[in-house]
Amino acid sequence: MSMRSPMIRINENYLKLQDSYLFANIAKRVKAYQNAHPKEDIIRMGIGDVTLPLPPACIRAFHQAVDEMAQDTTFRGYGPEQGYAFLREKIAEHDFQARGAQISADEIFVSDGAKCDTGNIQEIFATDIRVGIPDPVYPVYLDTNVMAGRTGEYQDGRYSGITYLDCTRENGYIPDLPDSPVALIYLCFPNNPTGATITKAQLKAWVDYAIDNQALILFDAAYEAFLRDDDLPHSIYEVTGAKEVAIEFRSFSKTAGFTGTRCAYTVVPKQCRAFTASGNPMPVHDLWNRRHTTKFNSVSYPVQRAAEAVYSPEGQNQIRTLTDYYLTNAAYIRQAIQKLGFECVGGKNSPYIWIDGRQDSWKFFDLLLNKAGVVCTPGAGFGRCGQGYIRISAFNSFENVEKAMDRIKAALQ
Numbered sequence: 001m002s003m004r005s006p007m008i009r010i011n012e013n014y015l016k017l018q019d020s021y022l023f024a025n026i027a028k029r030v031k032a033y034q035n036a037h038p039k040e041d042i043i044r045m046g047i048g049d050v051t052l053p054l055p056p057a058c059i060r061a062f063h064q065a066v067d068e069m070a071q072d073t074t075f076r077g078y079g080p081e082q083g084y085a086f087l088r089e090k091i092a093e094h095d096f097q098a099r100g101a102q103i104s105a106d107e108i109f110v111s112d113g114a115k116c117d118t119g120n121i122q123e124i125f126a127t128d129i130r131v132g133i134p135d136p137v138y139p140v141y142l143d144t145n146v147m148a149g150r151t152g153e154y155q156d157g158r159y160s161g162i163t164y165l166d167c168t169r170e171n172g173y174i175p176d177l178p179d180s181p182v183a184l185i186y187l188c189f190p191n192n193p194t195g196a197t198i199t200k201a202q203l204k205a206w207v208d209y210a211i212d213n214q215a216l217i218l219f220d221a222a223y224e225a226f227l228r229d230d231d232l233p234h235s236i237y238e239v240t241g242a243k244e245v246a247i248e249f250r251s252f253s254k255t256a257g258f259t260g261t262r263c264a265y266t267v268v269p270k271q272c273r274a275f276t277a278s279g280n281p282m283p284v285h286d287l288w289n290r291r292h293t294t295k296f297n298s299v300s301y302p303v304q305r306a307a308e309a310v311y312s313p314e315g316q317n318q319i320r321t322l323t324d325y326y327l328t329n330a331a332y333i334r335q336a337i338q339k340l341g342f343e344c345v346g347g348k349n350s351p352y353i354w355i356d357g358r359q360d361s362w363k364f365f366d367l368l369l370n371k372a373g374v375v376c377t378p379g380a381g382f383g384r385c386g387q388g389y390i391r392i393s394a395f396n397s398f399e400n401v402e403k404a405m406d407r408i409k410a411a412l413q
């Protein structure tokens with residue numbers, strides 16, 4: 001009898017993944033430019049990271065909580081995996097109930113990032129479901145489904161087995177409902193990378209689709225804090241019926257400068273359902289609770305106290321000032337780009353501006369780098385529909401934004 005060695009084998013779905021060449025390629029081109037022009041300063045307008053420090057209210061709460069950790073009487077060890085009640089209650093009250101969305105504290109799961117949550121959530125669904133993913137897209141949604149084995153191979157810029165939801169100028173960068181049924185749908189508004197926003201009526205069409213087709217929506221609202229138009233929905237739960245068919249992701253990263261501090265949350269309403277193979281509805285809340293408590297040990301106490309401070313009156317004023325600063329940058333960029341005769345979307349209710357460069361994305365990237373010393377993000381890196389576009393980010397100082405726009409103007413005229 002031959003004994004085969006119990007060979008360790010890999011998850012071969014990982015071999016289907018495309019190298020994340022976007023940021024590596026940008027870095028390579030920037031380095032080449034720097035070597036050729038060592039005296040030129042480069043302005044980075046491509047980054048999705050914030051530049052302003054944490055609001056003072058968060059810093060004060062953070063310090064106080066660290067001091068508590070230094071005393072026998074106030075020290076805290078493991079906290080509840082879903083997050084402390086003091087934070088979950090504030091979230092439910094301020095972010096949902098205040099807007100008429102009846103979400104309760106026990107439907108909130110605090111985490112260390114919307115990246116992890118939007119990446120991990122797919123684990124609780126079957127691997128043979130059809131997934132609808134926007135194009136262009138924040139790459140996490142797609143790559144985590146590839147890793148899980150929900151796709152075939154990659155060809156001509158797309159994976160087989162995925163239903164791509166095109167976001168183009170023709171549909172105003174809001175995907176049309178799919179022609180063939182999908183079970184899991186990713187939506188992100190205000191959008192990264194396009195900066196587009198969705199109206200309540202447009203969002204309702206997706207909620208109705210999910211209800212009619214026994215589907216489920218994953219709604220990423222990481223940029224919610226940039227919404228200013230009163231009639232735009234801040235949460236998918238402002239739409240009737242959404243609690244049965246949608247999970248929502250939020251983050252303190254862009255809202256309050258927590259990209260390096262790490263705190264976010266996911267809302268899974270108790271009514272939200274998915275189905276067994278035999279068609280029995282199951283509460284998704286229980287599955288996510290099981291997954292979260294098995295694989296996650298919550299966010300550190302001081303970080304949760306810092307996040308709680310976002311909801312204090314000073315915290316609310318401070319995050320408004322913070323997001324207003326980036327929105328002023330965004331409006332300036334949008335106007336400057338439009339004056340140069342380019343069409344763009346975003347830059348209102350969003351920190352991103354998505355510009356139709358009327359040429360290959362990378363060609364336009366090279367032109368801005370070599371003639372203006374400005375780094376943007378080529379749209380083609382976010383999906384096939386991003387070809388011809390670039391993304392400019394408002395996360396920078398106003399001085400840099402002004403300088404970058406002056407240089408772009410000089411380079412293009």
Ligand SMILES: Cc1ncc(COP(=O)(O)O)c(C=O)c1O
Pocket residue numbers: 048112113114115116118138188192220222250251252253259263264
């Ligand atoms: C659409 C979107 N979702 C989620 C995230 C990740 O947020 P977090 O810092 O909470 O992981 C980002 C970050 O850039 C994003 O653009």
